Amino acid sequence: MDARNRSGPPSSSFQVCRPSLFSRQPPRVLIVDASPPWWSETGTTLCEALDNFLTLACSLDGPCRLPLLSLYALSRQHECLLPFVQVRGNLARLRSCVEELRSIPGEGCVRAPRGELLKQAVLDSLQQFKQYTRHTTTPNQANNNGSVEVTVVTSQPGRGVVRQLEAGLKDTDLVSLRRLLVVHVSTAGRGETDCWGQDTPSPETAEETEASLMLGTEIDLQHVENSVIAMEIVLKAWLHDQGGKKEQLHLLLPPGLQGEITTPSHGQRASPVCVKCDMQERLLSPALLPLTPDIGVKTESTKDFLVSGKGLANQSPPPQRLRVIKTLRADGVCESVLYGLPLIIRPTTCWQMDWDEMERNHHLFHALCHTLRARDWFLLVRSEPIGSSSIGSGVCCHYLLQPSASLSLLLKPVANREMLLPCQLPVSNQDPPPDALTTIQSCVGQLEEESLFNPLSLRSNLYQHLRSRGLLSPPSYPYRPQQTPRRDQPRPAVGPSTTPARQPRQQQQQQGRQFQGGNRRVRATVAPLPSAPPPSKMSRPTLTMTPDPRATATPLCSQDDDLLMML
Numbered sequence: 001m002d003a004r005n006r007s008g009p010p011s012s013s014f015q016v017c018r019p020s021l022f023s024r025q026p027p028r029v030l031i032v033d034a035s036p037p038w039w040s041e042t043g044t045t046l047c048e049a050l051d052n053f054l055t056l057a058c059s060l061d062g063p064c065r066l067p068l069l070s071l072y073a074l075s076r077q078h079e080c081l082l083p084f085v086q087v088r089g090n091l092a093r094l095r096s097c098v099e100e101l102r103s104i105p106g107e108g109c110v111r112a113p114r115g116e117l118l119k120q121a122v123l124d125s126l127q128q129f130k131q132y133t134r135h136t137t138t139p140n141q142a143n144n145n146g147s148v149e150v151t152v153v154t155s156q157p158g159r160g161v162v163r164q165l166e167a168g169l170k171d172t173d174l175v176s177l178r179r180l181l182v183v184h185v186s187t188a189g190r191g192e193t194d195c196w197g198q199d200t201p202s203p204e205t206a207e208e209t210e211a212s213l214m215l216g217t218e219i220d221l222q223h224v225e226n227s228v229i230a231m232e233i234v235l236k237a238w239l240h241d242q243g244g245k246k247e248q249l250h251l252l253l254p255p256g257l258q259g260e261i262t263t264p265s266h267g268q269r270a271s272p273v274c275v276k277c278d279m280q281e282r283l284l285s286p287a288l289l290p291l292t293p294d295i296g297v298k299t300e301s302t303k304d305f306l307v308s309g310k311g312l313a314n315q316s317p318p319p320q321r322l323r324v325i326k327t328l329r330a331d332g333v334c335e336s337v338l339y340g341l342p343l344i345i346r347p348t349t350c351w352q353m354d355w356d357e358m359e360r361n362h363h364l365f366h367a368l369c370h371t372l373r374a375r376d377w378f379l380l381v382r383s384e385p386i387g388s389s390s391i392g393s394g395v396c397c398h399y400l401l402q403p404s405a406s407l408s409l410l411l412k413p414v415a416n417r418e419m420l421l422p423c424q425l426p427v428s429n430q431d432p433p434p435d436a437l438t439t440i441q442s443c444v445g446q447l448e449e450e451s452l453f454n455p456l457s458l459r460s461n462l463y464q465h466l467r468s469r470g471l472l473s474p475p476s477y478p479y480r481p482q483q484t485p486r487r488d489q490p491r492p493a494v495g496p497s498t499t500p501a502r503q504p505r506q507q508q509q510q511q512g513r514q515f516q517g518g519n520r521r522v523r524a525t526v527a528p529l530p531s532a533p534p535p536s537k538m539s540r541p542t543l544t545m546t547p548d549p550r551a552t553a554t555p556l557c558s559q560d561d562d563l564l565m566m567l
Contacts, residue, residue: 126148
């Protein structure tokens with residue numbers, strides 16, 4: 001749809017890719033199976049990943065992605081290490097809970113049945129959630145967050161844990177349970193297949209279990225390896241928008257030329273082909289994180305242009321330092337991990353450099369561009385802190401340098417491990433159905449094809465939008481007239497009906513009436529100068545006329561000079 005043909009306000013064209021409101025983020029319950037002997041192998045990994053994730057979640061600005069969190073541990077008994085608490089701004093308490101989880105011993109013997117402990121932990125978390133929502137939330141919040149998601153992390157055979165939960169919760173009221181996820185952590189390089197012997201003695205039993213998981217339950221099973229990165233990916237899935245009740249994007253294609261979709265009746269316009277989609281974040285925006293280092297490409301906020309120190313306003317900042325650490329093949333870089341505003345890098349033309357040095361630097365830059373283009377390489381660079389005493393100097397950013405046909409490089413920020421969010425991109429090896437393929441090919445065939453993209457041909461009605469906002473906003477003046485009286489101005493007499501606070505207001509009203517009484521023209525926007533008081537009356541010296549001019553020349557000149565000085 002062309003934004004110029006819309007009848008709505010100009011601002012509606014800028015809300016196509018707006019971020020989600022995260023209004024239906026569910027509370028989370030994490031149940032950790034810390035029973036020996038598996039806990040001695042997975043405890044350190046899980047606690048480190050949980051510590052990293054909670055540090056990130058507590059520091060995120062913007063909409064609340066993780067409203068509430070509760071943590072249970074299963075060892076000799078189920079224990080609630082953390083009742084439901086708000087995550088944002090509660091890092092100290094959350095980290096103390098992680099340390100308590102880390103202190104659970106990884107050796108020993110547990111005689112209690114694991115299935116019964118899991119069942120009691122799930123039921124206890126649901127009961128705790130009901131009590132929390134009954135006493136702390138408003139009716140509106142209860143409608144948005146009326147269910148909870150429970151995640152069970154265990155190193156026991158995953159399918160056996162799922163069957164235990166199914167058997168224990170089959171006669172239980174699970175209205176407040178939105179989802180139950182079992183995360184199986186493989187230990188010592190052994191996958192789920194190595195642990196199936198005691199639970200699934202035959203392939204037929206495995207097929208029956210798979211069928212029951214798909215048809216009869218709400219329990220999901222996920223296998224991960226025993227690594228910090230894998231566990232962080234599981235936890236970061238909580239930061240995604242969990243709305244999911246309605247599609248988020250309609251992709252409108254031109255009407256096709258075949259099929260019943262494109263056969264309009266007489267006098268009606270053919271409707272476009274609509275492909276309904278969902279949007280998902282690939283990474284966290286750096287604007288949501290505090291203490292982001294200023295590298296020069298971070299220009300999404302007005303705070304990036306403010307001078308950090310008082311004495312740095314008239315000083316030129318030192319040059320940024322980017323250290324090249326790797327070469328990357330161009331076809332091995334995923335575009336979804338690039339973000340932010342790109343910058344064009346050119347050889348410097350600073351006039352303070354020596355001419356020979358500038359020429360040599362130009363040749364080096366030319367050789368770098370030629371080498372990267374010839375080998376189809378990108379450069380991975382890392383920012384270096386300018387001063388070790390600056391706040392957040394330990395935080396570094398990474399960028400990609402891409403060559404071009406011209407004598408220039410393109411600098412793009414690239415996401416790092418902390419910013420990446422989990423993203424599942426399934427690959428289909430099958431061809432689409434023939435009817436759907438024919439419809440899409442017919443729609444796409446009507447679009448105009450350009451061999452060279454020119455962004456100057458795109459218009460967003462930004463000028464019209466800014467013009468309408470500027471005309472509706474009240475005018476701002478560079479300064480306001482000050483109402484402070486001058487030192488030599490006589491103060492008005494204070495009477496019973498006139499107070500010092502009312503006198504300036506009355507004078508302003510009289511001046512306004514006198515100004516409006518004449519021809520009503522445009523008022524002056526420049527503040528008038530305060531009126532000076534009339535000079536005090538002085539006695540004019542008398543001039544005596546004498547017949548001899550030589551005798552009176554000097555006194556007359558001195559008197560005139562004194563008079564000019566007084567005026």
